[in-house]
Amino acid sequence: MLDILVCIGMVIVYLILYYAFGTLITRHMKKEAASVTFTVLAGFFLYYAVFQVIAIPMALLKRPLSNLSLSWAIILAAVLVYSVWNHRQWAVAGKGAVRLLKASPLFWAMIGLVLLQICVTTVWQTDFWDAAYYVGDVSLSVHTNTISHYDPLSRELRDVIDIRHFFAMYHMQDAVICQLTGIHPLVETKTIMAAVVLLITNMIYYRMARLFFKENSKAVLLMLAFAFIVNLFSYTMYTASGFLFLRTYEGKAVLGNVILPALVYYFARLYQDADYRMNWVLLFLIGYAGCAISSSAMILVLVGIGAFALPLCFLKKDVKILFKCGLCALPCLLVTFCYLLSRIGILVIHI
Amino acid sequence: MNLDLNELGYRFVEACLRNYQGTCMFIGFFIIALLYIFIDGEKQWKRFFLPYILILLVTVFNPLLMKTVVSRLKLTNEYYRFFWLLPVVTVLSYVGTKVVMGLRRFWRRAVAALVLVSMLVLTGTTLKSKSFPMATNIYKVPEDLIEICEMIHENNDMWTVPNVAFDFNLNILATQYDPSINAVIPYELMMSTVNTQATENENDADWIRMRVRLIEALMLDRQIEMYGFMQALNLTKTQYVVYRQDGPMHDYLSGAGFDYVGETENYVVYRYSYAKPEDYVEPWEQEAIETGINDTDASQPPADN
DSSP states (O other): OHHHHHHHHHHHHHHHHHHHHHHHHHTTOTTGGGOHHHHHHHHHHHHHHHHHHHHHHHHHTTOOHHHHHHHHHHHHHHHHHHHHHSTHHHHHHHHHHHHHHHHOHHHHHHHHHHHHHHHHHHSBOOOOHHHHHHHHHHHHHHHHTSSSOBOTTTOOBOSBOOHHHHTOTHHHHHHHHHHHHOOOHHHIIIIIHHHHHHHHHHHHHHHHHHHHHTTOHHHHHHHHHHHHHHHHTBOOSSSHHHHHHHOTTSHHHHIIIIIHHHHHHHHHHHHHOTTOHHHHHHHHHHHHHHHHHOTTHHHHHHHHHHHHHHHHHHHHTOTHHHHHHHHHTHHHHHHHHHHHHHHTTSOOOBO | OOOOHHHHGGGHHHHHHHHHHTTOOHHHHHHHHHHHHHHHSOHHHHHHHHHHHHHHHHTTTOHHHHHHHHHHHTOTTTGGGGGGGSOHHHHHHHHHHHHHHTSOSHHHHHHHHHHHHHHHHHHSBOGGGGOOOBOOSTTOSOHHHHHHHHHHHHHOOSOSSOEEEOOHHHHHHHHHHOTTSEESSOHHHHHHHHHHTOOOOTTSOHHHHHHHHHHHHHTSOOOOOHHHHHHHHHHTTOOEEEEETTOSOHHHHHHTTEEEEEEOSSEEEEEEOOOOOTTOOOTTSOOOOOOSSTTOOTTSOOTTO
16 A cells, blocks of 8 residues: 555656646746646656756766766756746646636546546556566666666676667666665556656647647547547557557657657647747757657657648748758757667767 | 568558557548548648648658668668557547537437447457456566565575576566566577577577576476586576476476475475585676686677677
């Protein structure tokens, strides 16, 4: 029972942290500042983008994981204090949440639907081989106090950095949290983060539903329910839905269920208002955070941005849009470039 | 996906799609939903979804283009992820909602919702089809693994990091659950050997040959020559073996010098009864050992592993 309470507590902590990070962005957005879901979403991407900025140099300098953990703890504390210090947004969000909880049974229905999905995700004992790599990497990094210096499949010290997975520091964030809190890596990856990813996924569908149906709460709830049914009944080994419910601990699950749907959402906002600067900031954040979360994002997010950019450019009759989209895709291009250099043997970083 | 690009050629994309959606029909429903948007959707969403999908069709789902790109970038096993670019869940749930909410009476909406959900349920594949067990603990590992790790730590009085040859079903989880125990058999070698029912190959490095011997004996239940098995145990510095209760090799393991440590519902834990050599080196240290065979170090992976 205590373990379950710890998991629930950590999920709440994550949401608070994402919200704190999100306020750094939405404080500049008048309309969205009052939206908890919008702020949490923005904060989710900013959180992993900032983590990657800290983690990559430490990994290159072969610093122990404890150094990264301490640095990250300081940054989290600083962001939290700064965010709460400017407490107006927290007060508005708090009042809004209390109002919804009291007034809207549909809101409770949405919460129930999400909790059902979290149960579906967290009750299974799954043994996919990718977990041996990704979760094993977290476990081994915590155990050896290194930043992914040991190959989790062979348990041997790596000679060179695996460039393909190097930039996706998502799992090292799990290792940091495990080291800071003492939570077991299996609990952190397969229960806590699984629940967090489910929540974030549903927040994106909620935001999309609000975009489509505005203030029609019944339609929003119905769209969330349909999304759940589609995900639940489109399981194969390869679909994003399969990853969402069974392999949520992988960066690929976040890519298929959070990053790419968020890309669709933020581009939908751009289609409505391509002149609003913050929409471009958010799109850049997706491009950057995508690569920080999953190595596959370097190509998929790049293709996604390209596929949306051309029609947007024609629709708005503004060539500068292509340039802005190119900037947003720059992180993906850089990571892809590094990966290709490593494939042909030019970029080799020894440990 | 285990698809051969050279064999499939221009049919690669189609084959990937068939594998991707399995027996589900959600891609078909997605196309119908796009047609709905094209015919009856709001202008802004027509302009949003349709050009995006068309560009994807012409680029990443273009069989002519992808045959070259996938081959050059070696994306055969990862190509299926491009299907994630299709906003299937968003479009299906949006169109489903539009259809239902477009009806006036509550009972008509209920019937429409029921019909749409039934279509998804009856034509879809759910998680239940995969038959995963329910988790019995917070770590989501078999209870056996937890007991076995505790047993080994209690019994271990000689080594900082005990080397353990786990059973096939526990090997994937061992490092995840308890990285302070060294799983001697690497996961990829285990999968390739068991899946192909391979035997020891004289041309492989000792590091691989010794571990293949362990896999043959402990996972494929082959009673290999006793001396060879003991040699593999010594050279890989295996201290414990976890073998399944219903397996046929218990007498063989006793004959090889294993002592019974304990058991769980499904597994028996054995300890290899040799004293810790004075020159014993922990697994984390890199050094060559003297094997007397090809002067190779069977405790470390070969350089080109």
